[in-house]
Amino acid sequence: MSGADTVVDRLDRLARISAYPWKLTRRVFTPQHAEADALVLGWMEEAGLSVRRDPAGNLIGRLDGPIPGGPAIVIGGSVTTGEDAGPYGGTLGVVMGIAAVARVLREGPRLRHAVEVVAFAEDAANRFGPRLLGSKAVVGRFDPALLDLADDYDVTLRQALDAYGLDADKVETARRLPDEILAYLEVAAEAGPVLEQSASPVGIVPTMSxxxxxxxxxxxxxxxxxxxxxxxxxxxxxxxxxxxxxxxxxxxxxxxxxxxxxxxxxxxxxxxxxxxxxxxxxxxxxxxxxxxxxxxxxxxxxxxxxxxxxxxxxxxxxGIDPDATRCDPGIVALFERAVAATGLPVARLAQGLSTNAFNMAVLGPIGLMLVRCRGAVGWGPAGVVDPADLAAGLDVLTSVVGTLAGGTDVPSPGGP
Incomplete structure (x- = not known):
């Protein structure tokens, strides 16, 4: 089975894990979240990664470089979903990240830097309210007052964490330092029509709107x-x-x-x-x-x-008026060279959805690639990503991960 076929198969398997048989919903810190995490953990180990869960519930698969504990290239996503979701969402980033690392280990250069794949504990279905809980903890933006928020059944976030086998009082210790992150990469299905109207199956994001x-x-x-x-x-x-x-x-x-x-x-x-x-x-x-x-x-x-x-x-x-989040120009250029090397046209487009990259930009340079989604609803049940487009995206991501983890031309830890 090819890498792209593996991605399709794993997305299908995860899509069958849901709170309801008629729609895909995997809320954070539920039995469905745990079941999906167990699958991902096995796939991480199969790819050669050592796996741990941090105090915020983020599942982290890591492959060390020559220096144990050194800074890492991080690929992120989430296996939780929104209400009535599609099979892609943040899940695509996790599954493609594992496949890319496995291919780099099999075919790529010798690693000079550590590589990580992270499945963030994300409240995509608004079980408790604030989204991006896991990455907020990682970058030091987690407010302990969130622990008292309750879901529709009066279960608090504190209680949910404890039931999940975590210590709610230690969530803030999931925080990481800038010198631990060389670069953060993310892959998602496009939630818009730009790529569907273009000739390219993948697009590179210079700035997050x-x-x-x-x-x-x-x-x-x-x-x-x-x-x-x-x-x-x-x-x-x-x-x-x-x-x-x-x-x-x-x-x-x-x-x-x-x-x-x-x-x-x-x-x-x-x-x-x-x-x-x-x-x-x-x-x-x-x-x-x-x-x-x-x-x-x-x-x-x-x-x-x-x-x-x-x-x-x-x-x-x-009201609110924050600045847009800029992707690292060097990583953007690296993605674009990888796209061009496949013979595909280079497409640039904006990403307006809040993702973990917004938070991870606090720790270091980020890069984001979107994959074409038929129906222009990459986060909804009607969207469809063609296997050929997934294969193209995997080729590009593998090239970027291999270059960053196997070379010396990488951003300095903690910033562009």
Whole structure:
């Protein structure tokens, strides 16, 4: 069985482990998580890795280089899933990481640096709320207050960790130091249409997109839908509809910018009345921080103009606005050379989903590759990754891992 065939087979086997027979759901620190981890542990050992579980529940397979305990090239993912998930998600990174390391050991250069594959304990299904729990612990971002969060059955994270055989009071000791990580690599199925529309089965991510957030409240006047003439209405819902169209128009006019209206709250809920108040969020996403932030005043001005014309009061609140996470230019170039060496065209694209790479960038340089997904929903049940595309992705990942772990031209530990 080829490496790509092995990846397909293992993804299929993991997809059969679910809390429900009719949809794929593997929540963190559940029997299904443990069953999936047991399979992955066996595959790690089969590839020649020594395996341990850290205090946060992350499963780590490691192959040392010439210096025991030296800094490592880390490939990460997760075997937990969201609700009604597809077979890929974070699982693809773990399974392909193991296959790439096995191939490097079999065919590649002699290792000069350690290699690790990590299956992070990720709360992808929001069992407790905050996602990326495992990588937060690894980079020192785990808040002990999270231990008191409870799931729908009033089981706290502390209790779940204890039931999983872990000591909840030691989660923070999973933290690692920057000089332990030479580079962090991640592979995922694309959750968008760019690669499906291109000629390449894989794409390289130079920057992981971030988003600015606005919270808009329009306030008009509640009244009867059957007695107030149209000209006299101060309808907050009608004003919101116009704002949504304005947001769409502004987003469509800017290259590389995505503007989305989210979470609309209407008061009162329309029932033969003119709506008095609507609050909605606006998500502005891009990998270009300056371009993204330049859209905010344009949106604000458009919304304020609509409110003034419709005689509505408006409140605009700006929320989170973090900088985009940059992948290491050297690793990006290494991925692109590996793609070109296979004879495939090089495609660059953004990644807007939160992954463990966002956290791992705290410890060192990161690199991210996406694999084409038919249906453009790499994290959902409708997405399909062709075996040939998986094979191409595995070739590229194997080349990058072999070069980084077997060569001297690698980033310095702890940063680019």
């Amino acid at each position: 971030e988003a600015s957030m606005l919270r808009i409240t329009l306030t008009g006047a509640v009244g009867s839908a059957t007695t107030i003439p149209m000209a006299d209405r101060r309808d907050a819902l009608a004003g919101t509809a116009e704002c949504i169209l304005a947001a769409e128009r502004i987003g469509a006019s800017r290259e590389g910018i995505m503007v989305t209206v989210v979470r609309i709250a209407v008061d009162p809920v329309p029932a033969f009345v003119v709506t008095g108040s609507v609050t909605f969020g606006v998500l502005i996403g891009s990998s270009d921080d300056a371009a993204r932030r330049a859209v905010v005043p344009d949106l604000t001005a458009a919304f304020e103009g609509i409110a003034a014309r419709r005689r509505l009061e408006i409140t605009v609140e700006e």
